[in-house]
Amino acid sequence: MSLIEPRTLKGFRDYLPSAMVPREHLIDTARKVYKSYGFLPIDTPALEYEEILTGKGGDESDKQLYRFEDSGGRKVALRFDLTVPLARFVAQHSHELGLPFKRYHIATVWRGENTQRGRYREFMQCDFDTIGSESIACDVETALVIHDLLQAIGFDDFKIHVNNRRLLTGLLERLDLEGRSGAVLRALDKLPKIGPEKVAEEMATSAGVSAAQAREILTLASVSGTNDAMLAQLEPLVASSERGRDGLGKLATLLGSARAAGVSDKRLQLDVSIARGLDYYTGTVFETFLGALPTIGSVCSGGRYDDLASLYTKERLPGIGASLGLDRLLAAMEELKLLPEKPAVAPVFLPYFTESRLTDYFKLAARLRQSGLGVEFYPEAKKLGNQLKYADRRGFRFALVVGDSEWEAGRGQVKDLKTGSSASVPLETNGAVSAELLAALTASH
């Protein structure tokens, strides 16, 4: 009989413990940061009616959608991001939620696009959004969450690029290019990659922008310097547009408030050229780059949208949020060797030494766990050397060696696997785990 070749689909991955441990750690960190700002968890189905998911996002996301007919003949699709399901969710439940509604959502999404380093067809997003408020306070808070998140993950060298789309839409309005903002923005997004001339070319072909118009747009986009200097330079450029002035004012407030909250200008940078691909952003936009690995792209992106759920409800639901690119971030951390080689395990390793004492080992391990210590008991009474080798490879900190003589003496040998030293301590006092044992097993260096 021929065997079935074990394999996974292109762009879909298995996660071994060495990959899963840092992954869970990252998710825990994100959860902790989101909660510290009052965001609440939600979840939605992986599968939605196709019409829910195809309504927005344009041709490009439609192409990348995994869709099929279920056995009941319904047209369904796998969610492509967490924002569209959020829109549906809020439209459906807004009366029970209360506004403003702050949620986070950590879940898998699927895109049938070509794979690349850090880019898969199944990947996880960690979104947080604030729905139902247009206050600039939410924009500030979004920046702070991104900042805290990256810092909590352990990055020191990163930069959040921030912009406001109203700057540009204000200018486009004045240039009578209002309807073509999407194409202009996409071209502008490539500025750092292909340079101003190519961008002007692309704007001419894709949006019919004249050379003079392109010059104005590029002048706006090429403003540089410190945040304060840029704000000053931008002022005259947008002065004639109310929308532009509003965008600039919001940026100034955002930068000032973030600074007051302790975010240094090194980490939050006004960048007029970032625009974000998706058309639904209307105000503040964010992209976050790692100083050590800018080529991997943005690891946390988001922005403000003023009509999140208009496809599903007549209620007006403005919002702002961002998404942490978990897989991209993990790929970056792996490349930068920020991930531990040995996954963390239970702190205490208990070798199975005296075969006839099985129940005693279980009793000892159970007591230690009740005292709050993680304990792994080796399942086979193999040679001690082999068991210690196993413990060493897994990265255990302590081995509690208890053999014939130890059982008889009522004492255990606590071996520090890092230093190789060991100490003999009593196993119990008055029928409970002895204080000496607990102390020896929780000692840290």
Next chain:
RNA sequence: GUGGCCAUAGCUCAGUCGGUUAGAGCACGAGAUUGUGGUUCUCGGGGUCGCGGGUUCGAGUCCCGUUGGCCACCCCA
């Protein structure tokens, strides 16, 4: 979706001009005086040379297709 490069052991790779039983390091398993790991030494298991077809007396090696990976474009986390 378009284009380029690549595919040999679990991993990283060597394999001459097309020639005989396809190699190394790491990893894994066993052992080196009875109950002490990380270093060392010995031995061992593990390969449809991604898959399918073709050329040839003969293909890991050349050709075509296919699948997968990487990279660029597109798009995006």
